[in-house]
Amino acid sequence: MTPETALVVALGLPLVGALGIALAGRMPNLREAVTLLTALAVFATVSQLLEPVLAGQRPGLMLMEPVPGLPVAFRLEPLGMLFALIASGLWIVNSIYSIGYMRGNREPHQTRFYVFFALAIGAALAIAFAGNLFTLFLFYEALTLITYPLVTHAGTAKARTGGRIYLGILMGTSILFLLPAVIYVWYVAGHTDFRLGGILPDTVSPVVLTVLLALFMFGIGKAALMPFHRWLPAAMVAPTPVSALLHAVAVVKAGVFTVVKVVVYVFGADTLAGQTGWLAAIAGFTIVAASVVALSADNLKRRLAYSTVSQLSYVVLAAAILAPLSLMGAVLHIAAHAFGKITLFFAAGAIYTAAHKTEVSQLDGIGRRMPWTMAAFGIGALSMIGLPPAAGFVSKWYLVSGAMAQSHWLALVVILLSTLLNAAYFLPILWRAFFRPLSVEAQAHPHGEAPWPMVLALGLTALGTVTLFFLPDVPLALARQMVTLP
Template sequence: MSAPNLLIDAAILTPLIAVLGVLAFSRMQNIREAVSILAGFALIAINLALYFSFNEGQELSRHWLEILPGLSLSFKVDAMGLVFSLVASLLWPVTTLYAIGYMRGHNEDNQTRFYACFAISLAAVMAIAYAENLFTLFVFYEVLSLCTYPLVTHAGTEKAKQGGRIYLGILMGTSIAFFLPAIIVTWLVSGTLDFRPGGIFPEQLSTGLLSLLLALYVFGVAKAAVMPFHRWLPAAMVAPTPVSALLHAVAVVKAGVFSLVKILVFIFGLETLQQIPATDYLLYLAGAGVVLASLVALRQDNLKARLAYSTVSQLGYITVGALLAVESGVVGSVMHIATHAVGKITLFFCAGAILVASHKSDISDMAGLGKQMPITMAAFFIASLSIIGLPPTAGTWSKWWLLTATLETEQLVLMAVLLLSSLLNIAYLLPIPLRAFFSGNGQQAGPVVIKEAPPAALLALCITAGACVLLFFFPNPLFELVSQIFTEGTR
């Protein structure tokens, strides 16, 4: 067994080893948090090593356990998985840094449990990213649901418990009712659950059954938040802001859209998707969700609630791109996984910073706040541009490819949907920093007192805001990796 193959084990086990360190030093918070950050950097190094080995043309795979003949826990490195694993691992230490400032500044209880569950969720994410087959992906998809439940209910209040019940109920319910039956039928008709270029379904399979399976997968992977199975996401906003960042950028929703795109590309295949009658119906349903979620976001005064519905809308972009069933759409979707991650995590970091520093959570109370928190609100402005898709920020490129895909497929209605949603993005995001900088009650007396979030939190949001700009000027490494999704069958 070659050393690069063992790196797959290391990617999954490193966060679990960090859990042991976090628990061992639970009463020594500086060491406990240093363990999390060091494990994050170790995970980045491991995934970069896998990335370089993959680019050199090496086949990287690991077999853990055979459950039944043809049904195993096994892993393989591919381009799509590398995008997801690199995004998650790069954001882990940054989120931990932010959590140090937030958790201490907000005097949160149960901080050891937070860091431990966070690390377990990263292990599940690595396993999902490198899953070689649908069975492995499903197992760790469920592990991710379970290990993030204590994070959602972190506050321990009745409201937090209610949010947790909705969170777990919808995610586990859709898995049992839709996702698992779809996997069983797929295995029965295909004889395999391995991810393969071009898909695995036999040519003679009826389009009616394929339509049913497609619907089961789209609704069963509820972490992708396709309406009407999206309510878990706003419900989970009762969690602390670092958890919201985990849900929206590092792990949960990205695991959902990653899983859905991988199923569409490597279980169905783009040619098969083009022939399934249900594809168009689900495509327009996802498009409707993009606009509806944006309209709901526009009505929210609570900042985290507005950002939550924004995430529902932005995830719809990724689903639409994959369901367009052309390479440019998949490129746009996978790139949007990365660009949305850095933009949305910055927005949530800013929301938490505002809460810690000024104790404000409603947008209507934030007029003039830019004078007290100029760095935070400047970062919010940059991240807003990225979510909208305007230069010079990262979201420009993923939305460019998604719009290209709508033109390529002559889906002009969906092109109009994406453009309308971007206008709505402007309407519900840009007024927040503009009001913070240029509005106020005019009653400020004396010099303005600068009161930013704790330094650790402030540094974290500056790093992610910087990444929004950096990915605009240097998108080629991301684009070249994503482009390899369609050349892996010829490697």
Template sequence: MMPDDLILLALCIPLFTAAAIGLASPWPNIREGVTLVGSVLLFITVVALVPHILAGERPILALAEILPGLEISMTVEPLGMLFALVAATLWPINSLYSIGYMRTNNERKQTRFYIFFALALSSVMGIAFAGNLLTLFVFYEVLTLSTYPLVTHAGHQKARDAGRVYLGILISTSIGLLLPAVIWVWYVAGTTDFTAGGILAGHISGPLLTLLAALFIFGIGKAAVMPTHRWLPAAMVAPTPVSALLHAVAVVKAGVFSVVKVVAYIFGLELLQTAPGIEWLLYVACFTVVVASTIALQQDNLKKRLAYSTISQLSYVVMGALILAPLSLVGAALHIAVHAFGKITLFFAAGSIYTASHKTNISQLDGIGRRMPWTMGAFAVGAISMIALPPAAGFLSKWYLLMGASQQEQYIAMGVIILSTLLNAAYFVPIIYSAFLKPENPEHFVEHKESPLPMVVALTVTATATILLFLFPGLALELAKAVGVPVS
């Protein structure tokens, strides 16, 4: 099958899956079987694209022309391939987890849940394979709208309030900041096509260049750089599989992916290095890393601690892009992948704890590791990846970020990476210690065992993948090193 056919399939398979889920609504087993089959087919399709990209091909698929020279088109390059591969790998695992979670917790409107989950994955494929800024913007907005019903899934007032925050921040930043930035690029460059090395050299310089970069950094609200981060902890009201989707597979990864893509393929590292005062954007990312970690340290609710951890970890990617060194760009791209596997493991564990024991606070978890060894063992793996300790994959991306910061003599960024690593340890290690080494508190005693098998299998798989990604980083590293490099 030709690469452009595979691109079209990757966009359409989740759409067909969503339609089939709707048709299978009266039969839950068939509905969930359709979800699993669709997710596996997407995985196979995306994997089939990998050899073409590694061989240096950059397949293009034009979908529609809006204006002369301005079209909705797809192009697969290494960064998009890496993002699509992560999303396509995690969708079937998340689907398996969702079946156990949604059934055991008797969640309502499960058909709607699976439909919008599939629609979100179609949007992710569109973002990953976007050939220009216009296409990226369109699918970016579709992703926001398709995940809104997932955020508000519970239907109560708190969920509706969270949904308003979610839509309000993401729509206002994209329409108010990101869209003007896209139009500005088209106006000065005559194109919005993603091109290795950038397209803006010779078209914009000086303070205007810095201003344009700021519009992108804050306009891509899904990257959750402070102060555009509030939607993310608000969205924790959603069911845990949705939290896992938001934090590992789709929304936040779409944000930081877009930042790296714009830096590497619209600006280019060399041009941004000439922007006066560009360091202040780097320092905003550094600020977000440290402050979000500090807030995470104060949270007793497990999902909220993980949410603020995500905000911090996302800004590692933004920071890596804005250090403007080839090695830090590798670290930023790699962190998109390694954070996805580590963080989805942590959210899976949080949902497993809730399902088995209905505990949501860290202060209630003393001794729970003896009742739920698989869940808390997986949690420990995800935690050491966030801390960046071998043999978990988080070590790899932080190493490249440190090397890139050293390469550019960005000592503040180096200090932030080291300080935040200590903060990561401060808010994760006590959870592991309490779960395995503290006796159960009689006040929080609940008779329970592990969560249902599909959930345990899913979190075990993602925890194992987090370690395997450290031991065998070849494919992810090769794609990350090729980001922004012109094809010879």
């Protein structure tokens, strides 16, 4: 398979898989087999692309050209490679987990769930492979629409409200801010292709540049920069596998991925030099403020959601610092946070399935009944705080190095403060789980671990979090390529 063919196959497989899932809807076992096989096939295809990309190839293809000079085109570069690897790799684990979760909780409309999940992964891959801003925008919007039925899966009034906030903020920001920014780029540059060093002509004045950057940064609502972050906690009304893969990995990473893409390939780090102070400030504020909210949230998924808001802004902050080292940190953090946060969500879902508990205050002593789950949760939490031996340490290291290289003291203070806050809202959960006695109410309802597919899945992602600490070669190589090679 040539890299170009692999690109087409990787984009097409989720669609074929979705069709297969829909057709096999009556036979749950076959349906889940189709999901797993598609996920495996997609990951196998995407990993085939790794070698050529590391060797410096940039496979691409053009599908069609709706407006002259505005093609729907794909071109794979290191950052997209990493995002695609994470999304497709974790899809396998998440599918195993979904099977346990959806069956364990007897969720209705499972076929619809798996169909839209496959489509969402397809859209995420298309975002990863996008060769220009227009293609990225096309699939960015598609991803919002595809994930809407997943967010509102329960079909209740609460789900409808959550869906409204989700759609309202994501569509609102993208139509009001991102779309005019994309059109303006096309208007001044004549195309929207991603190129290292940026594509904006020198004639664009600093004022326009700042406005454009603001339109992009707030327009990319999926990056959840405050004050447009409310959709993420609202999306927690979805079943946990959706929160885990989409709202900790695919959707939110599509957001920060777009942020890095825009900064590196549309503006260019040199063009922006000295103009991103306000962005760093807002990202810093988001990091701290979201952590404070997380600190006071008793609902476990809500706490995790605000933790995600905070962690996403690490990537935005890293991009705003503009140093090559911090940009590498941004890339690594996309990978590190993905593994850590999906583990945490998996654990939250496992607790809900096995013990029907959703609040942090109910978790006393649960570590003794669900040791594997809570151990994995611990590893995820370490990664969030940024302690070894978890992946979060590596990305934070680069982030701090980049901030030091630029003497960006604000960023350093923010990172330090947020590390403390992270510890303050994750460690008490572990303390409760392992050191507090079981509550009287919990003693009356004995339970063990969640169904084995869920435990297997969260064990795998926890393992991945640790592995990424010891063997960060692939993400590092890709990150290094991004800042040096076109």
